[in-house]
Amino acid sequence: MNHRNIPSKAALGARIPTRRKLACLLLLIACSAMLAQNPSASPAAAGGSSVRATHILGLQGVSKSAGGNLSIDGDALKFQKTEGAAAQVPISSIQDVSLGVEDRQVGGVPLAVGRAATPYAGGRVIGLFSHKKYDTLTLEYLDADGGLHGAIFEISKGQAEGFKDALVAKGAHVKVEGQTAAASTPEVKK
Amino acid sequence: MKTNKLLFAAFMLTAFLAYSHAMSAQAASPKSGKPSGAPQWSVQVDKVDQGDVILESAFRVAIYENLLDEMAKTKRFKQVFRSGDHHAADVPDLLILKTTVQKYTAGSETRRTVTTVSGATKLKVSSQLTTKDGKVVLEKVVDGNVRFFGGNLRATHNLAHNIGTQIKESTLPPPNAATAEGSIERRMEASADSVSTSEMDVR
Numbered sequence: 174m175n176h177r178n179i180p181s182k183a184a185l186g187a188r189i190p191t192r193r194k195l196a197c198l199l200l201l202i203a204c205s206a207m208l209a210q211n212p213s214a215s216p217a218a219a220g221g222s223s224v225r226a227t228h229i230l231g232l233q234g235v236s237k238s239a240g241g242n243l244s245i246d247g248d249a250l251k252f253q254k255t256e257g258a259a260a261q262v263p264i265s266s267i268q269d270v271s272l273g274v275e276d277r278q279v280g281g282v283p284l285a286v287g288r289a290a291t292p293y294a295g296g297r298v299i300g301l302f303s304h305k306k307y308d309t310l311t312l313e314y315l316d317a318d319g320g321l322h323g324a325i326f327e328i329s330k331g332q333a334e335g336f337k338d339a340l341v342a343k344g345a346h347v348k349v350e351g352q353t354a355a356a357s358t359p360e361v362k363k
Numbered sequence: 364m365k366t367n368k369l370l371f372a373a374f375m376l377t378a379f380l381a382y383s384h385a386m387s388a389q390a391a392s393p394k395s396g397k398p399s400g401a402p403q404w405s406v407q408v409d410k411v412d413q414g415d416v417i418l419e420s421a422f423r424v425a426i427y428e429n430l431l432d433e434m435a436k437t438k439r440f441k442q443v444f445r446s447g448d449h450h451a452a453d454v455p456d457l458l459i460l461k462t463t464v465q466k467y468t469a470g471s472e473t474r475r476t477v478t479t480v481s482g483a484t485k486l487k488v489s490s491q492l493t494t495k496d497g498k499v500v501l502e503k504v505v506d507g508n509v510r511f512f513g514g515n516l517r518a519t520h521n522l523a524h525n526i527g528t529q530i531k532e533s534t535l536p537p538p539n540a541a542t543a544e545g546s547i548e549r550r551m552e553a554s555a556d557s558v559s560t561s562e563m564d565v566r
Contacts, residue, residue: 229421229516231428271420277472277514285512288476300476311420320445321410323424325516 222339224332226310228252231324235260243310243326245339250312252326262324266314267345272333273309308333402538404458406434406492407444407451412463425519426462426488433527434460439535456538458500461491462526465504470515483510484518490526492535500536503529 223244228235232252235241241254246261253259278285280303288296288303310326310333328336341347408430411423427446434443440458444451451457466487474482485508492501507522509515 230425269420273419273421275421275515278476297477300473304473304476309419309421311424313420313424315447316445318445318448318450320448321427322445323428325421325424 222336224328224336226252227327229309229325229327231312231322232260232262233322234258243328243336245343248343250340250345262312262314264340264343264345266316267312267340268315268321269311269313269348270337270340270345271311271347272337273311274306274330275309275327276304276306279303279305306330310336402456403439403441404456404535404538405442405444405451405454406440406458406460407448408434408446408460409462410446411488412461414463414465416464416467418464418467421516422467422486422519423464425516426464426486426522429520429523430460430462430526433523434530437527437531439530457495458492458535459495461493463489463491465489470509470518472514475509475511479511483508484515486518486522488522488526490529492530501530501533503533505529 223242226241226243228237228239228241230237235252235254239254239257241252244251244253245264248265249261249263250267251259251261278300280287284299284303288299290296291299307330308328310328312324312326314322314324316322337347408427411426411430413423431443431445434440441456442454444454444457464486466485468483468485470484471482485506487504487506490501490503490505491499493499503526505522505525507518507520507525509518509521
């Protein structure tokens with residue numbers, strides 16, 4: 174027989190608050206760790222021609238923090254928002270493509286509130302686990318009037334390199350480190 | 364009792380009249396440093412010069428893009444041009460906003476969350492407004508930091524906002540005066556050149 178000793182109500186009542194708090198803390202840590210896990214790269218992303226991305230800033234006609242799909246469509250770089258119209262940049266107008274790595278807290282406002290509300294500075298412990306690294310893809314491109322634009326995208330870690338290679342293969346310019354702007358302009362010979 | 368009520372009513376009426384007069388006067392007067400009806404400058408935001416500082420491209424681009432937004436928000440300029448825009452060449456009253464990074468301290472959002480006191484992202488830039496012929500109209504050193512909440516790139520937003528505020532609060536010379544000063548300077552330089560050449564001729 175599966176028989177367990179059930180503790181008395183008084184003893185249970187005394188132990189519940191601490192247990193609950195610990196359980197809540199563990200649950201929050203587990204949730205944040207799950208959120209922070211990087212999704213595995215999709216087969217399409219391995220090819221580097223299409224990746225899931227979040228637009229941080231800079232692309233005209235696209236709101237900040239908009240999620241969508243970044244892809245190469247013919248001779249243009251296309252950002253298709255999850256809901257709404259797509260924005261395109263001709264690859265030939267791209268002056269520089271660079272990559273970076275950033276680290277940020279996941280969960281947004283709900284988890285931030287959860288962290289703040291966690292007793293015994295448990296929010297700090299949650300903060301240790303609830304962060305995620307991601308790649309940033311930075312583009313510098315010229316519009317039809319010659320004006321310089323910059324756009325930054327957030328891409329899952331490990332996927333930006335392949336996408337950059339695909340862009341370069343399609344004709345996007347990349348500045349070599351130490352190369353000055355003057356080097357790209359035609360020299361005036363006497 | 365009746366006198367008290369009358370006095371109170373008179374006091375309230377006076378206070379209301381004084382307040383409404385002050386408000387109307389405030390609305391009528393132009394904002395500090397913003398001449399009403401006077402010709403306005405246009406501005407071209409130049410590429411961010413990172414100098415000797417090692418700065419990620421994302422930060423450089425974010426400062427540039429945020430500056431464009433903030434310049435438009437100041438409402439001090441007739442038009443805001445991007446770096447390299449061909450249309451800017453035809454604009455007579457054009458100022459160029461040059462930004463040079465002086466100091467950058469990389470931060471970490473996780474460190475900020477866990478420790479509160481460390482992990483701040485700090486940016487310090489020198490910001491210059493110059494005329495087409497290189498005359499400096501305004502020069503400021505501005506900071507942009509993220510100490511507690513937000514991602515690292517938020518420092519660029521704060522920095523651009525601070526630059527915008529500095530420009531908003533400062534008084535720019537009217538376009539004609541600055542251009543005239545520039546032309547006077549050029550004329551003086553030209554006359555100095557002619558003097559030196561004439562001296563050389565004499566010799």
